Amino acid sequence: MGQIFLVRHGQASFGKADYDQLSELGFEQARLLGQWYANTRQSFSKVITGGMVRHRQTADTCLSMVPRKQLLETEWVTDADFAEFDHQEVLLRHCPEFADAAAFKALLASHVDPPRALEHVFRAAMQRWMGGWHDGDYAETWPDFRRRCVRALERLDTDSRQQTTMVFTSGGVIAALMQHLLGLQDFQVMELNWTLANCAVTKLMQRPGQFTLSYLNNYAHLEWLGQPGAVTYR
Incomplete structure (x- = not known):
């Protein structure tokens, strides 16, 4: 085994x-x-x-x-x-304004709990990516990402x-x-x-x-x- x-x-x-x-x-x-x-x-x-x-x-x-x-x-x-x-693409498709790194840092700094603020924003970005309604916005869609991960694992079955x-x-x-x-x-x-x-x-x-x-x-x-x-x- x-x-x-x-x-x-x-x-x-x-x-x-x-x-x-x-x-x-x-x-x-x-x-x-x-x-x-x-x-x-x-x-x-x-x-x-x-x-x-x-x-x-x-x-x-x-x-x-x-x-x-x-x-x-x-x-x-x-x-x-x-x-x-590409987590950066996933985030920017949801919040294009975060292409400005200073704006992104300012948003986080404005919250009492920056890690929680980041989690909230990124969850929403992930939901947009995974939802399938905006697949044309992404170089790699969620289903494509899953398929390549599984493909990589299945290649190990030949060893x-x-x-x-x-x-x-x-x-x-x-x-x-x-x-x-x-x-x-x-x-x-x-x-x-x-x-x-x-x-x-x-x-x-x-x-x-x-x-x-x-x-x-x-x-x-x-x-x-x-x-x-x-x-x-x-």
């Missing part, structure tokens, strides 16, 4: 000029995950990254903590179908059934795959996406033609090894 570990990237650089970079804490989260796998002596046959900088940074940092004997003959592959949806594969990806991809495996409704996918922690791991078991969820959103490594504040969601 094969195993697939879906890893959400470490905390990215929200509010910076380039979001697609790990924050200092994001790098630390990746190191903590690597220490966890070093301690558990988990070895890997294949490593896949979704093609984004934050995916590769998480992978490189995490696996730098794992002894080489656990990674011997490990194959590294980039598969862009494991990349995240050796005994492989242990580590996939460094994003929260939206993991949530979409959970919808595929568990039959979730669209609104449940959106709710799930908000609960996925940075550098948390979701494990699947693989049989020919079948993927089964073993556990979801495990971040025990951050609680066990990390300092207060090591668990983040944005």
Whole structure:
């Protein structure tokens, strides 16, 4: 039976000029995950990254903590179908005025609880994207995004059934795959996406033609090894 570990990237650089970079804490989260796998002596046959900088940074940092004997003959592959949806486009199609970064920051700063304000705006943007009424506004529609995520997972079914594969990806991809495996409704996918922690791991078991969820959103490594504040969601 094969195993697939879906890893959400470490905390990215929200509010910076380039979001697609790990924050200092994001790098630390990746190191903590690597220490966890070093301690558990988990070895890997294949490593896949979704093609984004934050995916590769998480992978490189995490696996730098794992002894080489656990990674011997490990194959590294980039598969862009494991990349995240364009969250900036989704937000701007709902609120075009946020193309002005200063306006976006001013809106958040005007609220007593900026994270809650961001969540409120982004939920509405996600509902617009997922609703299907405005598909012509998006380079990638919600159904297209789901299909490519499932396509990426199904490609792993062609590999050796005994492989242990580590996939460094994003929260939206993991949530979409959970919808595929568990039959979730669209609104449940959106709710799930908000609960996925940075550098948390979701494990699947693989049989020919079948993927089964073993556990979801495990971040025990951050609680066990990390300092207060090591668990983040944005």
